Amino acid sequence: MAVILDKVCYGRYMDLEQKDESSNESAILTYIWVDGSGQGLRNKMRTVEYNTKDPNVSASDDVATHLANLSLSELPIWNFDGSSTGQSAGENSDLYLKPVAVFRDPFLRDPNKLVLCDVYDHEDKSVGTNNRLSCLDAMKKAKDVEPWFGIEQEYTMLGYGGHPLGWPVNGYPGPQGPYYCGVGTGKVVGREVMEAHYKACLYAGIIISGTNAEVMPAQWEYQVGPCEGIQMGDHLWVSRFILHRVAEDFGVRITFDPKPMEGDWNGAGAHCNYSTKEMRAEGGITAIHKAIELLGKRHMTHIRMYDPHQGEDNKRRLTGRHETSSIFDFSAGVANRGASIRIPRQCGQEGKGYLEDRRPSSNCDPYSVTEIIVRTTVLGETD
Amino acid sequence: MASSNIDDMGKKAVLQNYLSLDPKDPKVQVMYVWIDGSGEGLRCKTKTYNSVPKSADELIIWNYDGSSTGQAEGKNSDMFIKPVALFNDPFRRGNNKLCMCEVYDYKMDKAETNNRKSCNEVMEQVKSSEPWFGIEQEYTLLDRDGHPYGWPRQGFPGPQGPYYCGVGSDKVYGREIVEAHYKACIYAGITIAGTNAEVMPSQWEFQVGPCVGIDIGDHLWMARFLLHRVAEDFGVIVSFDPKPIPGDWNGAGAHTNFSTLEMRQPNGLVEIEKACNRLSLRHKEHIAAYDPHQGEDNKRRLTGKHETAHIDDFSWGVANRGASIRVPRQVAADKCGYLEDRRPSSNCDPYSVTEIIIRTVVLGE
Numbered sequence: 001m002a003v004i005l006d007k008v009c010y011g012r013y014m015d016l017e018q019k020d021e022s023s024n025e026s027a028i029l030t031y032i033w034v035d036g037s038g039q040g041l042r043n044k045m046r047t048v049e050y051n052t053k054d055p056n057v058s059a060s061d062d063v064a065t066h067l068a069n070l071s072l073s074e075l076p077i078w079n080f081d082g083s084s085t086g087q088s089a090g091e092n093s094d095l096y097l098k099p100v101a102v103f104r105d106p107f108l109r110d111p112n113k114l115v116l117c118d119v120y121d122h123e124d125k126s127v128g129t130n131n132r133l134s135c136l137d138a139m140k141k142a143k144d145v146e147p148w149f150g151i152e153q154e155y156t157m158l159g160y161g162g163h164p165l166g167w168p169v170n171g172y173p174g175p176q177g178p179y180y181c182g183v184g185t186g187k188v189v190g191r192e193v194m195e196a197h198y199k200a201c202l203y204a205g206i207i208i209s210g211t212n213a214e215v216m217p218a219q220w221e222y223q224v225g226p227c228e229g230i231q232m233g234d235h236l237w238v239s240r241f242i243l244h245r246v247a248e249d250f251g252v253r254i255t256f257d258p259k260p261m262e263g264d265w266n267g268a269g270a271h272c273n274y275s276t277k278e279m280r281a282e283g284g285i286t287a288i289h290k291a292i293e294l295l296g297k298r299h300m301t302h303i304r305m306y307d308p309h310q311g312e313d314n315k316r317r318l319t320g321r322h323e324t325s326s327i328f329d330f331s332a333g334v335a336n337r338g339a340s341i342r343i344p345r346q347c348g349q350e351g352k353g354y355l356e357d358r359r360p361s362s363n364c365d366p367y368s369v370t371e372i373i374v375r376t377t378v379l380g381e382t383d
Numbered sequence: 384m385a386s387s388n389i390d391d392m393g394k395k396a397v398l399q400n401y402l403s404l405d406p407k408d409p410k411v412q413v414m415y416v417w418i419d420g421s422g423e424g425l426r427c428k429t430k431t432y433n434s435v436p437k438s439a440d441e442l443i444i445w446n447y448d449g450s451s452t453g454q455a456e457g458k459n460s461d462m463f464i465k466p467v468a469l470f471n472d473p474f475r476r477g478n479n480k481l482c483m484c485e486v487y488d489y490k491m492d493k494a495e496t497n498n499r500k501s502c503n504e505v506m507e508q509v510k511s512s513e514p515w516f517g518i519e520q521e522y523t524l525l526d527r528d529g530h531p532y533g534w535p536r537q538g539f540p541g542p543q544g545p546y547y548c549g550v551g552s553d554k555v556y557g558r559e560i561v562e563a564h565y566k567a568c569i570y571a572g573i574t575i576a577g578t579n580a581e582v583m584p585s586q587w588e589f590q591v592g593p594c595v596g597i598d599i600g601d602h603l604w605m606a607r608f609l610l611h612r613v614a615e616d617f618g619v620i621v622s623f624d625p626k627p628i629p630g631d632w633n634g635a636g637a638h639t640n641f642s643t644l645e646m647r648q649p650n651g652l653v654e655i656e657k658a659c660n661r662l663s664l665r666h667k668e669h670i671a672a673y674d675p676h677q678g679e680d681n682k683r684r685l686t687g688k689h690e691t692a693h694i695d696d697f698s699w700g701v702a703n704r705g706a707s708i709r710v711p712r713q714v715a716a717d718k719c720g721y722l723e724d725r726r727p728s729s730n731c732d733p734y735s736v737t738e739i740i741i742r743t744v745v746l747g748e
Binding site for chain 2: 007008011104106109177178180181182183184185186187188191192195196197198199200202203205208209210211212213215246249250323333334335336337338344345346
């Protein structure tokens with residue numbers, strides 16, 4: 001049973017100023033990282049204090065402005081107990097959190113921040129599920145082609161007890177058909193969570209480009225992008241954190257499982273839209289086809305990077321039905337939602353644009369996904 | 384039902400907290416609204432813009448998965464949505480917008496249920512006649528189990544009589560939705576002219592108009608979208624079915640009031656009578672355009688009882704609510720004004736209705 005406490009009471013405290021009489025202003029930083037499961041998110045908070053009379057802080061700056069102008073290197077490196085998140089052993093449990101991206105905090109609001117972090121061990125090596133480092137390496141090498149990404153993140157809302165939100169207890173709603181992009185009671189459920197998430201992301205500075213209700217009731221999608229290079233992974237991970245956190249306020253659970261309901265119910269994916277400078281230019285369709293050819297030669301390698309269990313999660317979703325391609329086959333086609341890669345109709349007509357890789361699972365690591373796409377299509381890596 | 388264990392009041396309070404967030408750079412959420420493959424269902428999705436659009440022309444043509452709305456196959460699923468009318472968003476408020484869209488297939492041919500394209504062409508043609516429309520949209524509120532909202536479980540209220548334009552807890556159900564919808568429409572910029580409780584309990588009506596030409600279709604469809612969306616917030620279902628409860632209970636229509644410049648001028652009554660004569664010659668063609676199933680839906684409603692004319696007969700008369708066309712008493716007295724076509728079903732497509740009226744009355748088809 002979800003435990004929700006009094007929001008009015010909570011609100012009174014959230015309104016409190018973070019200043020004392022000697023002009024010391026505090027900001028709360030929420031450090032966020034990916035845990036040992038490769039899909040779970042963790043967070044903890046710390047205070048940073050600034051005295052606006054400090055000569056290092058310009059007189060006209062308030063703390064929010066000062067924090068907004070802080071470089072990442074000025075944010076403290078922190079640590080945490082990795083043995084409690086499946087990331088290290090008890091005897092040598094300390095792991096380090098290095099800030100890599102900062103966003104405004106839509107829960108505690110300005111001047112407070114959300115800080116996305118990389119995880120390192122005591123030898124300064126990146127830890128197992130920290131896939132950002134190798135992704136950054138690939139993106140640096142591919143800088144000149146200006147790789148852009150847009151990910152369509154699907155997810156399902158669950159009620160307490162784990163059954164999809166709004167579904168009858170011990171039962172099922174009517175078959176799929178009326179729910180996709182729906183409006184009206186009985187057609188969509190949980191819109192409040194989606195709306196709150198959208199606003200929270202915009203406030204935080206996440207590049208959220210749109211949202212819609214999905215084919216299965218209680219399933220939703222939002223899109224993040226276009227982001228260049230490493231930004232895609234950063235923005236998508238923080239948007240997922242924001243979603244879990246918003247849903248907490250409503251007593252709703254979010255799952256990124258790719259096939260939450262067996263049977264004639266759609267799964268959830270993270271279709272990855274991708275383009276390079278060449279693909280976006282006139283005649284770019286040639287570059288798109290070249291990329292597809294390269295992708296076709298490494299299908300199973302990509303599948304292994306497209307969910308946190310080397311393809312085992314996606315097996316339940318990529319069946320060839322419910323607008324997916326089969327996990328064993330590679331195919332591509334214009335406007336074809338049953339293919340591995342779809343070229344949007346508009347791109348087919350204009351002869352340039354982008355491609356949509358429909359294979360990644362909703363619980364994929366966007367760093368792994370964007371990294372392998374770049375390594376295969378730009379850096380020419382092969383099996 | 385699997386729920387979140389936070390009551391509705393709590394949910395609204397939590398959401399309000401997020402809706403008041405202000406992003407640093409101006410961001411505008413534009414919700415695209417379109418008609419799906421059923422010809423009566425509405426779909427929507429949202430896109431972020433970096434500046435405030437002033438008209439629908441500034442918005443880009445977007446696309447969606449037509450295989451999920453009964454409009455395309457999976458192998459060739461992209462359908463295009465083209466914004467045609469812009470409204471303010473009464474739910475997200477601020478600079479956020481709603482836009483009504485036309486649907487096209489991958490060849491940029493109009494989708495089967497895109498009846499706006501040909502309607503717009505006709506309205507352009509007859510611009511000089513200044514055609515005005517006002518539609519009286521009736522609808523029924525249902526509870527989640529499909530029974531009319533407020534009716535006793537597995538039972539019926541007392542017979543019709545006290546409910547029309549009623550007041551009181553035993554006379555009307557769901558007034559909050561009606562009031563909220565009225566305000567939302569005004570905010571959005573929809574020409575909503577009025578509202579009243581209807582003859583059957585839990586049945587209501589609102590009127591959109593007077594609108595010129597293509598505007599009536601745009602405004603009525605967006606008003607229907609707002610109604611579904613408002614009712615979502617209250618946990619109530621809106622039905623546009625023309626005969627939701629069989630038996631001695633009124634059906635629901637979309638009476639269409641219509642006039643041309645000539646009809647509104649002194650002695651325009653002559654034009655009104657001419658129009659009625661033309662309409663009498665094409666009764667079957669109009670019936671086929673007055674609901675999304677070529678008249679099959681209206682068969683259940685146009686019985687000749689409950690203030691309707693029988694679907695097989697055409698008639699017209701002053702102040703006659705049992706006729707196909709009613710000429711209001713005031714119009715007969717003033718010798719000019721408008722006519723009321725009482726045949727369209729509540730779930731009609733206003734683009735189809737207004738188009739065929741123009742074709743018959745103005746273009747003389």
